[in-house]
Amino acid sequence: MTTPREGALAGLAAGAVTLGTAELLAAAWVRLLAGAGVPSPLLAVGAAFVDLTPAWLKDWAVTTFGTADKVALGVGMALTLTLICAGLGALSSRHRTLGLGLFAVVGLVGMAAVVTRPSSGPLDATPTVVGVLVGSWLLGRLLDRGAHPTPQAGGASRRELLQTAGGLTVLGVVGIAAGQALSTAGRAADRAARAIGLPRPTREVTVPAGAVSDLAEHTAYLTPNDSFYRIDTALRVPRVDPDGWRLKVTGLVEREVEISYAELLEEEHVEALVTLTCVSNTVGGDLVGNARWQGWPVRELLARAGVRPEADMVLSRSVDGWTAGTPIEALTDDRDALLAVAMNGEPLPAQHGFPVRLVVPGLYGYVSATKWVTELKVTRFDADEGYWTPRGWSALGPIKTASRIDVPRDRARVAAGEVVVAGVAWAQHRGIEAVEVQVDEEVWRPAELLDQPTVDAWRLWRWTWPEATPGDHVLRVRATDGAGEVQTADVAAPAPDGASGWHTVRVRVVGS
Structure with a gap:
């Protein structure tokens, strides 16, 4: 009879082979269908978990x-998968039918996760399906081998079982890694990004010397692309x-519009300095960054489509199905809301939305900063919701006034x-009109403000x-913001509409 220990190892082997087979076939599937669908069970299950994540758990994870x-x-x-597969294998060594049945149920969960992805279909x-069938068959064969060792082999047969199961586990893990690597290669898209010649914007921006600090450890005015924060739901x-690539404008418009990337590059682009902030940023946190963005104003594309008077929201959709609901006035007023194609003078990096993303000043990213954007649906808040709104986050997402101490760091000795x-x-x-610093419980002291080239970007200060x-x-x-409103002292967590409170650091002063 197969022991629970042997069954656990058989379960690990079967689980690894299941996923290895599925991931390799998924990579081939993606390439065969030019990237259609999301057939990877690992990504699908992970994405489904993210979808079901409540606001408090997302907040905890990001924090x-x-x-x-x-x-x-x-x-x-x-x-989790290791424990599940080992447990099902151990169970199957004593209750074969039940164990194999639950193994199939776990496979069904993976299949359900795949077909319910926004960009997937039943096929x-x-x-x-193939991976689960292979894994189930393998688990049964390994259990049979352990249950019926040959009399001549005795203990050697069981050692062979353990060696075989161990080897199959390694083989399955290699298959998982190979499948993930093949499906993320994206060489054609990466080559295309490097070869793009960006149009010269009709309005260029420069950062004045007076906005940049020469103090070591002070925040850089422009955040380098490879240091810019990335928070999104895309596991790959x-x-x-x-x-x-195509961008469609649909919904409450006089005429639907579709534009290609080449056509977008032919439009009159502008540059803008815009600071983006994640709603999950805690007080004093670093999920905020400032960049020089280049793109075509969204309002011009919406004007081409002809927005109907009853519309009050635009639901933007990413290539992976993620959505954000943006108040229409933020996309049609005179602010620099852009269909951005470049970041700090370079084509958008893949992780920041290549080929095109939305950049909207004044709103947290979860209601505005859609990366890899493919659709703008003109609609109403009472008819549609962005991805995070039904998960407990507020619908509008205006950015709260915030400030942070970079120098000295918390717990520093000075x-x-x-x-x-x-x-x-x-x-x-x-914009920022004033910054004040307080030591212990003394009076607030005004800080020196560096130059502010635009109200849409952050402002450095020193005291x-x-x-x-x-x-x-x-x-x-x-x-204090440009409207004269002083940043609130009331402490609030990021959920549901952004953190608030005064950033505080504790320092130890030494010497005489």
């Missing part, structure tokens, strides 16, 4: 893991071929005497603490 949230999800899925479950960065305190503040589309005395001290910062 805990930051931009490594997808890595954490992958590790968690691997551990996209084929790789998963989409690789979109610009030659096949020398007594004159100490420079510096940081950044933002209130997109309103000199003239006489820092030895001991432990608390530094606080607050900002």
Whole structure:
């Protein structure tokens, strides 16, 4: 009889081979159908988990893991699948029918996750179906081998079972890795991105020297592309071929419009300095970045389609099915809401939305910053919802006034005497009028503001603490926006409409 230990190893082998087979077939499926569908069971299950994530759990994950949230999800899925497969294998060693039946049920969950993805259809479950059939057959064969060792072999037969199961597990893991690597290659899209010649914008922007700090550790005015935060629901960065990309304007319009990437590049582009902020950013957090964006104003495309008077929202859709609901006035007024094709003078990196994304000043990204955008549906808030709204987040998402201390860092040790305190503040589309710093419970002191080339981007500030005395001290910062509203002291978590409160750091002053 197969022991539970042997059954557990057989279950691991069967699970690995199931996923390895499905992932390899999924990669071939994607290439055969030019990227249609999402047949990878691993990605589909992970995406389904993200879809079902409540606001509080998403908030916790982003706060805990930051931009490594997808890595954490992958590790968690691997551990969970390992335990499930081992447990089902051990169960099958004593209750074969029940164990094999539950193994098939787990496979059905994967199939359901695949076919319910926004860009998938029933046939996209084929790789998963084949993988489950292969894995179920293999589990049965391994259990048979353990249950009926040959009399001549005795213990050697069981050792062969363990070796075979171990080898198959490794083979399955290799298949999973190979399938993921093949399906994410995206060489054609990457080559196309590198070869793109961007049009020269009719309005170019430069960052004035007075907006940039020369203080070490102070925030850079422009965030480098490879340092810009990335928070989205895509477990695999989409690789979109610009030659096949299309953007459609549908819904409450006088005429539907469709534009290609080449046509978009022929329009009159402008540049804009815009700071983007994730709604999950905590007080003092770094899920915020500023860049020089280039693109075509969204209002001009919407004007071409002819927005009907009753419309109050645009539902933008990503190539992977993600959606954001944006108030229509934010896309049709005079702010620099762009169909962006470039970031800091370069074509958009894949992880930041290549070939085209939305950039909308003044709104958190979950209601505006759709990457890999493929559709703008002109609609109403009472008829449609963006991805995160039914999951507990507010529908409108205006960015709250915020400020942050970058220098000195929390828990830093500084020398007594004159100490420079510096940081950044933002209130997109309103601008920053003032920043104040408080030491312990003393009066608030005005900080020096660096230049503000636009109200749509953050503003750097600095203040000199003239006489820092030895001991432990608390530094606080607050900002006032361009409308004269002082940043609130009320502490609020990111959910459902953005964090609030004053950023506070504690420092130890040493020396005399």
